[in-house]
Amino acid sequence: MAQITLKNISCGYDNKPVITDLSFEINKGDYIVIVGENGSGKSTLIKTLLGLIPTISGKISFQGNFSRKNIGYLPQQTIVQKDFPATVQEVVMSGFHSKHRFFPFYTKAEKTIAKNNLEKLGVYDLSPRCFRELSGGQQQRVLLARALCSASKMLVLDEPTGGLDSSATEEMYSIIKSLNDEGITIIMISHDISSALKYATHILFAHSTAFYGTKEEFIKSELGKKYKHFVGGHIGGHINE
Amino acid sequence: MNNVFETLGYYLSLPFVRYALIVGVLVSLCASLLGVTLVLKRFSFIGDGLSHTAFGAIAIASVLGLTNNTILVLPVTIICAILLLKTSQNKRINGDALIAILAVSSLAIGYLLLNVFHVSSNVSGDVCSTLFGSTSILTLSSSDVWLAISLAVVVIIFFIVFHNKIFALTFDENFAKASGTNTDLYNILIATIIAIVIVIAMNLVGSLLVSALIIFPALSSMRVFKSFFAVTLSSAILSVICALFGMLASILLETPVGATIIVADLIAFAIFSIIGKFTKAAKY
Numbered sequence: 001m002a003q004i005t006l007k008n009i010s011c012g013y014d015n016k017p018v019i020t021d022l023s024f025e026i027n028k029g030d031y032i033v034i035v036g037e038n039g040s041g042k043s044t045l046i047k048t049l050l051g052l053i054p055t056i057s058g059k060i061s062f063q064g065n066f067s068r069k070n071i072g073y074l075p076q077q078t079i080v081q082k083d084f085p086a087t088v089q090e091v092v093m094s095g096f097h098s099k100h101r102f103f104p105f106y107t108k109a110e111k112t113i114a115k116n117n118l119e120k121l122g123v124y125d126l127s128p129r130c131f132r133e134l135s136g137g138q139q140q141r142v143l144l145a146r147a148l149c150s151a152s153k154m155l156v157l158d159e160p161t162g163g164l165d166s167s168a169t170e171e172m173y174s175i176i177k178s179l180n181d182e183g184i185t186i187i188m189i190s191h192d193i194s195s196a197l198k199y200a201t202h203i204l205f206a207h208s209t210a211f212y213g214t215k216e217e218f219i220k221s222e223l224g225k226k227y228k229h230f231v232g233g234h235i236g237g238h239i240n241e
Numbered sequence: 242m243n244n245v246f247e248t249l250g251y252y253l254s255l256p257f258v259r260y261a262l263i264v265g266v267l268v269s270l271c272a273s274l275l276g277v278t279l280v281l282k283r284f285s286f287i288g289d290g291l292s293h294t295a296f297g298a299i300a301i302a303s304v305l306g307l308t309n310n311t312i313l314v315l316p317v318t319i320i321c322a323i324l325l326l327k328t329s330q331n332k333r334i335n336g337d338a339l340i341a342i343l344a345v346s347s348l349a350i351g352y353l354l355l356n357v358f359h360v361s362s363n364v365s366g367d368v369c370s371t372l373f374g375s376t377s378i379l380t381l382s383s384s385d386v387w388l389a390i391s392l393a394v395v396v397i398i399f400f401i402v403f404h405n406k407i408f409a410l411t412f413d414e415n416f417a418k419a420s421g422t423n424t425d426l427y428n429i430l431i432a433t434i435i436a437i438v439i440v441i442a443m444n445l446v447g448s449l450l451v452s453a454l455i456i457f458p459a460l461s462s463m464r465v466f467k468s469f470f471a472v473t474l475s476s477a478i479l480s481v482i483c484a485l486f487g488m489l490a491s492i493l494l495e496t497p498v499g500a501t502i503i504v505a506d507l508i509a510f511a512i513f514s515i516i517g518k519f520t521k522a523a524k525y
Contacts (some may be wrong), residue, residue, distance in 0.1 A: 050419040073419040084281055084412055087468040097409040098420040104402045130467035150420045 004068040009058035011048040024212040033196035036206030042189045072147030074157045089127045095149025107145045117145040119147045137168030154185040250493050260386045265484050267393035271438045273480030274400050276459035278411045279471050288452030290340035290438045294321045296448045297347030300354045322432035373447040446499030457506035464517030
């Protein structure tokens with residue numbers, strides 16, 4: 001079941017496209033990994049999808065009763081969050097902030113959802129703690145719980161394992177996989193092609209002429225052959241270009 | 242000691258002193274509420290930039306001979322505030338460089354205009370009181386006081402009603418925007434409030450010291466408290482205490498009002514820093 005279709009999308013800042021004429025469809029339960037070199041437009045593409053920057057041309061359409069409100073977002077962390085005085089509870093509850101226009105408090109039902117999400121991600125016992133004092137992996141899980149509070153049909157993740165050590169990275173991947181198994185659509189930017197190929201159903205290779213296809217199509221493509229040595233996940237490595 | 246209370250009692254019986262105390266406390270409260278967001282968003286210096294701009298606008302107003310200079314100063318400051326917040330989102334234009342340019346140019350042009358047009362017989366005295374605060378806090382009329390009270394009430398209601406949105410916007414603007422919040426609108430609202438608070442606060446502490454009123458209570462509170470709510474609450478309380486204490490001390494010791502309030506804030510900051518060190522709560 002299609003949730004979003006993108007037709008002939010060109011995106012970029014200030015009318016300078018980094019990705020041109022990209023068309024694809026996002027279906028319920030897809031696990032799409034966006035790979036590509038630095039500056040190839042990975043973040044620009046998801047920001048366009050989220051409506052943070054306008055499209056230069058093309059059309060993004062939401063199918064059926066799916067809308068932008070159903071997308072939860074895990075952005076990259078910014079410098080502001082490094083020393084921000086906030087408890088885990090405050091951070092997670094902020095996932096609901098856009099649901100109230102003028103009502104200044106969160107509801108009981110929302111608090112229960114937040115609790116469930118924190119428990120699901122194994123960070124509920126951290127709720128009274130200060131966010132900036134947590135480890136990188138814990139912080140990402142809290143932010144993932146916040147994304148789940150804001151929406152539960154689709155998650156857009158911008159390098160969720162960036163800056164994490166290898167065991168935290170593995171945990172993050174298995175959490176994302178289990179969310180995907182529950183039927184949540186995953187769209188994730190990653191530097192890590194071997195993990196991308198391990199979990200993804202579809203690959204989007206960001207480039208001025210981007211490639212989109214199933215994992216199998218990617219492996220068979222000319223582009224995929226270039227990255228053949230990563231296929232199967234025997235070699236755990238990163239591409240840093 | 243009795244003498245101290247007698248003196249205070251005498252001053253407090255004067256209506257203009259009571260007005261000054263009310264407005265001073267309310268303005269400090271509003272400034273400290275804003276301060277939390279501004280410090281966390283790395284906009285500490287916006288207060289400085291804007292108050293200097295306001296100084297330029299005051300100079301223009303007196304050259305034009307406007308009796309009520311708020312008519313000119315407030316809109317100019319609001320426009321500059323929106324401009325500064327907007328451009329600092331654009332990473333290619335350096336936000337703090339822009340603030341610096343705006344601040345020094347306004348100061349220079351303002352001082353130049355005042356000297357060229359000889360609007361008063363005592364230019365340097367006027368300039369000094371605009372920069373460092375003055376007795377103008379004691380010359381407030383009751384309509385000024387009501388204006389300040391109503392603005393303060395609006396600001397406080399804004400912060401209570403939108404507490405959660407302000408948190409979301411400060412903590413992670415991209416997330417807030419992606420989840421459907423009109424971040425541009427809130428940024429403009431916040432910029433407008435900053436401008437209003439600064440224009441009122443300038444009467445109290447002067448344009449050079451106004452940013453201290455904004456950043457000190459927030460910075461002090463962040464040394465001790467770990468949650469956004471606690472930091473906001475503590476800033477508000479701390480700011481009110483320091484403003485009240487500073488104003489009363491300046492009456493008794495006959496010191497300049499603005500400078501005394503800021504020194505009170507500085508002392509509070511030192512105390513909170515020490516507490517923070519001992520409790521090891523803060524990494525700020």
